[in-house]
Amino acid sequence: xxxxxxxxxxxxxxxxxxxxxxxxxxxxxxxxxxxxxxxxxxxxxxxxxxxxxxxxxxxxxxxxxxxxxxxxxxxxxxxxxxxxxxxxxxxxxxxxxxxxxxxxxxxxxxxxxxxxxxxxxxxxxxxxxxxxxxxxxxxxxxxxxxxxxxxxxxxxxxxxxxxxxxxxxxxxxxxxxxxxxxxxxxxxxxxxxxxxxxxxxxxxxxxxxxxxxxxxxxxxxxxxxxxxxxxxxxxxxxxxxxxxxxxxxxxxxxxxxxxxxxxxxxxxxxxxxxxxxxxxxxxxxxxxxxxxxxxxxxxxxxxxxxxxxxxxxxxxxxxxxxxxxxxxxxxxxxxxxxxxxxxxxxxxxxxxxxxxxxxxxxxxxxxxxxxxxxxxxxxxxxxxxxxxxxxxxxxxxxxxxxxxxxxxxxxxxxxxxxxxxxxxxxxxxxxxxxxxxxxxxxxxxxxxxxxxxxxxxxxxxxxxxxxxxxxxxxxxxxxxxxxxxxxxxxxxxxxxxxxxxxxxxxxxxxxxxxxxxxxxxxxxxxxxxxxxxxxxxxxxxxxxxxxxxxxxxxxxxxxxxxxxxxxxxxxxxxxxxxxxxxxxxxxxxxxxxxxxxxxxxxxxxxxxxxxxxxxxxxxxxxxxxxxxxxxxxxxxxxxxxxxxxxxxxxxxxxxxxxxxxxxxxxxxxxxxxxxxxxxxxxxxxxxxxxxxxxxxxxxxxxxxxxxxxxxxxxxxxxxxxxxxxxxxxxxxxxxxxxxxxxxxxxxxxx
Numbered sequence: 140x141x142x143x144x145x146x147x148x149x150x151x152x153x154x155x156x157x158x159x160x161x162x163x164x165x166x167x168x169x170x171x172x173x174x175x176x177x178x179x180x181x182x183x184x185x186x187x188x189x190x191x192x193x194x195x196x197x198x199x200x201x202x203x204x205x206x207x208x209x210x211x212x213x214x215x216x217x218x219x220x221x222x223x224x225x226x227x228x229x230x231x232x233x234x235x236x237x238x239x240x241x242x243x244x245x246x247x248x249x250x251x252x253x254x255x256x257x258x259x260x261x262x263x264x265x266x267x268x269x270x271x272x273x274x275x276x277x278x279x280x281x282x283x284x285x286x287x288x289x290x291x292x293x294x295x296x297x298x299x300x301x302x303x304x305x306x307x308x309x310x311x312x313x314x315x316x317x318x319x320x321x322x323x324x325x326x327x328x329x330x331x332x333x334x335x336x337x338x339x340x341x342x343x344x345x346x347x348x349x350x351x352x353x354x355x356x357x358x359x360x361x362x363x364x365x366x367x368x369x370x371x372x373x374x375x376x377x378x379x380x381x382x383x384x385x386x387x388x389x390x391x392x393x394x395x396x397x398x399x400x401x402x403x404x405x406x407x408x409x410x411x412x413x414x415x416x417x418x419x420x421x422x423x424x425x426x427x428x429x430x431x432x433x434x435x436x437x438x439x440x441x442x443x444x445x446x447x448x449x450x451x452x453x454x455x456x457x458x459x460x461x462x463x464x465x466x467x468x469x470x471x472x473x474x475x476x477x478x479x480x481x482x483x484x485x486x487x488x489x490x491x492x493x494x495x496x497x498x499x500x501x502x503x504x505x506x507x508x509x510x511x512x513x514x515x516x517x518x519x520x521x522x523x524x525x526x527x528x529x530x531x532x533x534x535x536x537x538x539x540x541x542x543x544x545x546x547x548x549x550x551x552x553x554x555x556x557x558x559x560x561x562x563x564x565x566x567x568x569x570x571x572x573x574x575x576x577x578x579x580x581x582x583x584x585x586x587x588x589x590x591x592x593x594x595x596x597x598x599x600x601x602x603x604x605x606x607x608x609x610x611x612x613x614x615x616x617x618x619x620x621x622x623x624x625x626x627x628x629x630x631x632x633x634x635x636x637x638x639x640x641x642x643x644x645x646x647x648x649x650x651x652x653x654x655x656x657x658x659x660x661x662x663x664x665x666x667x668x669x670x671x672x673x674x675x676x677x678x679x680x681x682x683x684x685x686x687x688x689x690x691x692x693x694x695x696x697x698x699x700x701x702x703x704x705x706x707x708x709x710x711x712x713x714x715x716x717x718x719x720x721x722x723x724x725x726x727x728x729x730x731x732x733x734x735x736x737x738x739x740x741x742x743x744x745x746x747x748x749x750x751x752x753x754x755x756x757x758x759x760x761x762x763x764x765x766x767x768x769x770x771x772x773x774x775x776x777x778x779x780x781x782x783x784x785x786x787x788x789x790x791x792x793x794x795x796x797x798x799x800x801x802x803x804x805x806x807x808x809x810x811x812x813x814x815x816x817x818x819x820x821x822x823x824x825x826x827x828x829x830x831x832x833x834x835x836x837x838x839x840x841x842x843x844x845x846x847x848x849x850x851x852x853x854x855x856x857x858x859x860x861x862x863x864x865x866x867x868x869x870x871x872x873x874x875x876x877x878x879x880x881x882x883x884x885x886x887x888x889x
Contacts, residue, residue, distance in 0.1 A: 159226040161398030166590045173201065173586065174406050177579050181411055181572060185514050188570075192517030195565050198582060202558055205589050206551070223401045231401060234408035242375040242418045249368040258286035259350070259573070260370045260421020261317075266348035266355055267362035268320055276355060277491055277498040281347035282325045285313055287506075288346050298338035302328055344501040345509060350423045352487050353455040357426070370421055377425045378417040382408065384432040385580060391439050392553065392587045403587045412575040422573035427457035428580065431464045435556070438467050442773035447476035451483035458503055460577040463560055466541040512568035519568070533566040553588045556581035613641035613715065614694025618681055618790075619702030620648040623657045624740055625843050626702040630661045630669075633700075638712040642668040645702075646688035649676025682806035682816040685790075686873050689805055694797065701791035704728060705739075705841040707751060713771075713838045714794045717778070722830050723799065723821075726792030726838035729754065729763045736844035754841065765839065772836040782830035790817035792840045799829045804872030807857070815858040819869075826867040 160167055176197060183190040223231070245256070255261045266276035266283040276283050292309075295301070304312055304327070316324040331343055348355060361369035385407060389400035407413060416422040434449035446467060454461035468476055491499045501509075512519045518526045540558050543549040560578035564570060615633060619626045626645070633643055645658055655671065662669040672688045674680065689697060698714050700706060717724045731739070735757065749757070751769045758766030803823040810816035825831070 159224060160402055161222070161224045161227055162402050163590075166399065166586070167402060169586055169590075170402055170406050170583065173198070173582060174410065174579075176201075177575065177582070178411060180575055181415075184572065188514050188517045188519045191515060191570055192565065195561060198578070199558065199561050199565070202554065202561070202582065202585060205585060206554055223397055227398065227401050227405070231405055231408070234405055238379070238408060238414055238418060241414055242371075242378075245419045246368050246371050246375070249371050250366070253367050255367050255370055255421050257416075257420035257422060257573075258284070259423045260374065262286070262348060263350065263354055263358045263421070263423060264362070264367055264370050265317065265320070267358040270355065270359050271362055272320065275491070275494050275498065276348035277502050278347060278495040279498055280325070280329055280331055280343050281498065282316065282329055283348045284346050284502075285317060287349070288328070289313070290511075291342070291345075295342050298342045300329065300339050300342045302330060304328070341501065341509075344498050345506060347498055347502040349502050349506055350457050351427075351455045351461070351503060352491055353430075353452055354423050354426050354457065374421050374423075374425055375418050377429055378413065381413075381417070381425055381429045381432060384429065384436055385584070388432065388436055388439065389584060389587055391436075392584060393591050396591060399587050399590060403583050406583055407580065410576070410579060412572055412579060416573035416576070420573070423457055424460060424573050424576065427453045427459075427461045428576060429453075430456060431460060432580070434464050434467060435552075437773075437775070438470060438552070440773075440775045441471075442775050443471035443473060443476040444479055444771075444773050445775065446471075447480040448483055451480050451487065454484065455487040459507065459563065460560070460574075463556075463563065463577065466545065466559075469545050507567075507569075510569050513570070516568045516570045517565075530566050533562045537562045551585065551588055553581055553584040557585040611696055611715070611718065612694045613696045613698060613711065614644055614692040615641055615698045615700055615711070616644050616646055616685060616688045616692065617700050617702050618646045618648065618685060618688075619650060619654060620676075620679075621650045621654065622703055623650075623653040626654060627657045627661065628705050628739065628843075629700065629702050630658070632706040632708075632710070634661060634665045634667060635708060636706070636711045637708055638715065639667060641698075641711050642670070642693060644670045644672055644688045644692045646681075646684040647671060647673040648680055648684045649674055679812050680808070681790075682810045683808045686805045686808060689797070689800060689873060692797075697795055697797055697800065699790045699793045699795075700840065701842075703843045703845060704791050705843070707754075707839065707841075710838065710840065713834070717832060717834055717837065718794065718796075719832060720796065721799070721828065722779075722782075722832040723796070723824055724794040724832045724834045724838070725788045725821075726794070726834035726840065727765055727768045728789065728791050728840050728842040729758060729765045729768065730842045731763050731844050732761070733844045735762045739843065763841070768836050768839045770836055774833075774836065778833045778835070779830070781833065783825055784831055785818060785821045785825060788818060788821045788831070790820075791842065792834070792838060793817065794834075795824065795829075799824060799827065801873060802829075803827050803867050804869040804874055806872060807869035808871040809857055810854050812854055815854040819858055819861055822861060823867045823869065826865065 176194065179194050180191055183194070249255060255264055262284050265285070269276045269281065269283060275281060282288065302309070312324055312328060315321070316328060329343060329346065357373060358370060361373065382404065386400065386404050389403045390397065393399040393403075417425040430449045430453035434446045434453060437443070437446035437449055450461070450464045450468060453464055468480055488499065514520075521529075537559050540549070540555055544552065544555040549555060557578060560581050564574055564578055567574070617626070617629060617633070619629075630643065630645075647654060647658075650673070655673075658669065658671045670691060672684065672691050674684050674687060685699070696715075696718055698711070700710075714724060714726075751771070754763060755766050755769040757763050758769060803820070803826075805820075806816055807819050810819065821831070
């Protein structure tokens with residue numbers, strides 16, 4: 140009934156809205172209504188704490204209603220178009236140009252006057268100059284925050300920190316200090332006696348730099364220029380980077396309904412709290428929100444290490460809103476993101492803690508508790524008991540909302556972010572307008588999330604790359620020829636895998652009975668299916684035996700490994716994570732030196748127990764190659780940066796979907812002798828539309844040293860011939876010539 144009433148009331152407006160903005164009318168009304176409602180905070184500022192509390196409460200109530208929305212659109216149809224209409228494109232371009240013009244105007248005005256608008260940018264500029272003078276901006280007696288100094292004259296007198304300066308003389312000294320940072324003026328403004336009471340000591344510590352070391356170091360990088368406008372320029376660039384990251388986030392949320400993301404980012408581009416605070420003025424929140432948005436994007440991309448790093452930089456920029464992203468660390472049930480976060484936080488804060496622990500503690504973390512309530516917050520007008528009750532409710536709600544999401548009882552990430560960001564704004568006793576984007580970014584994203592017709596894939600605690608299908612069967616094909624010790628080590632490394640959901644097929648190019656004995660021994664000791672495919676020794680015919688192994692395997696996804704390579708303990712798990720339809724994955728190999736190879740083979744049949752970091756250390760000592768590939772770095776979309784590159788691909792660490800191999804007819808069996816058969820396969824896969832995904836800094840195998848085999852001139856000719864054609868199928872491959880049965884056998888080792 141509601142649908143019918145809605146359609147009768149606004150049929151023409153609905154169509155017009157679809158033509159102009161590509162979205163249904165209800166979505167546009169909700170976005171515009173929320174932005175106008177939030178915009179009221181700009182007009183109700185000082186002295187309107189009660190009204191501001193009501194506005195924030197209204198947003199929280201609206202989010203509650205939004206959460207109860209079970210259908211993606213009032214009509215049940217997609218709420219947004221797949222493309223951006225030209226009118227919407229024009230509005231977006233105009234909004235971007237407006238913001239750029241605002242930034243240019245503000246920067247030009249600052250270049251003329253050398254005055255930074257807003258105390259946050261002024262404090263950063265002052266602190267960076269102090270740092271260049273070798274002084275600690277967080278230290279005892281540091282004077283970087285003149286705004287805080289001016290507000291706390293009464294508290295200083297009560298604590299016994301008396302200057303003898305009042306009124307105009309005090310203001311004149313502050314102006315003089317701001318221009319020169321003269322230590323003698325600072326000592327006059329903050330006289331330190333030999334014996335300080337607890338309150339006096341606190342007053343001497345809380346006028347330093349109030350924000351994190353990340354912003355301080357960013358500002359210090361441009362301080363030698365002596366141009367205060369550099370602070371505004373950096374802030375503006377940070378704001379446009381924030382827009383860019385949120386555009387990527389909104390596109391991910393909207394999925395195929397791109398117009399939803401377009402209207403949402405238009406609303407943010409026109410948000411006065413963002414443009415005024417971060418482009419026109421110099422509010423430092425932009426950096427914490429920028430890194431926080433990167434953390435959210437990394438969470439959506441299932442990159443927990445990148446997410447942990449971004450959260451650390453967000454908190455290292457500004458404790459709030461940075462701390463609001465901290466619960467995301469628990470989304471992936473793995474210790475590694477937490478360890479990386481702790482390590483980075485130590486790297487960011489430890490130097491300053493060693494320099495003056497009390498100073499950074501008071502300025503960065505305790506200062507919000509020392510600030511008096513202001514008339515821009517409802518707490519100023521409320522009885523203390525009522526304020527305490529509401530603050531307790533806000534804290535409990537914050538914990539409950541995140542607990543539901545982390546336990547997967549709540550599926551909407553952006554609704555969770557929006558609610559948990561509104562609650563601190565309600566709880567704070569000092570509600571500045573530059574705090575409003577802490578929540579407004581996620582409120583807009585939550586609206587898009589509610590109207591989008593698709594569901595985001597929930598990040599699994601075990602995943603950091605692409606999610607493999609639950610029914611995907613994996614086969615590891617190991618190529619070998621008369622290297623029983625190396626093959627034994629290779630098979631042992633596969634048997635020791637943490638992920639046991641795969642089978643092993645040994646592609647034997649004519650080895651003697653010693654190899655067969657090794658395979659039979661390993662097969663008896665493991666529950667992993669192990670099969671031995673053998674062909675007569677008639678030269679180096681790796682392409683032929685690999686095709687036979689492919690035909691004998693049962694996997695949907697085939698991982699190729701050479702028998703003289705040792706896999707790390709997470710080799711299979713990493714390849715499963717990287718698996719993605721229509722993409723093949725190319726891993727790396729680390730060539731062990733002759734001495735290390737000799738030690739490994741001498742210890743046979745014992746497997747080397749060295750892990751990733753052990754091999755990383757050995758590689759740094761030049762005992763192996765490619766040390767940094769032993770580290771695991773979640774590159775996300777960067778893995779697809781060269782989708783059509785065919786050089787430096789080796790079949791000793793290569794993963795391909797069976798259907799893609801069948802489409803190109805597998806390896807070309809005309810290649811006899813060493814070289815080019817794997818590159819031939821890769822080029823044909825690319826011509827068939829399959830793309831390359833790099834397994835760098837994720838999948839690496841240890842390649843035992845052996846004398847280099849000479850390449851085949853015949854193979855070089857075949858490869859040159861391939862480059863001169865557009866052929867994608869092997870001339871003799873999976874479906875063509877077969878070896879006679881007396882020269883090929885499938886020996887089930889188990």
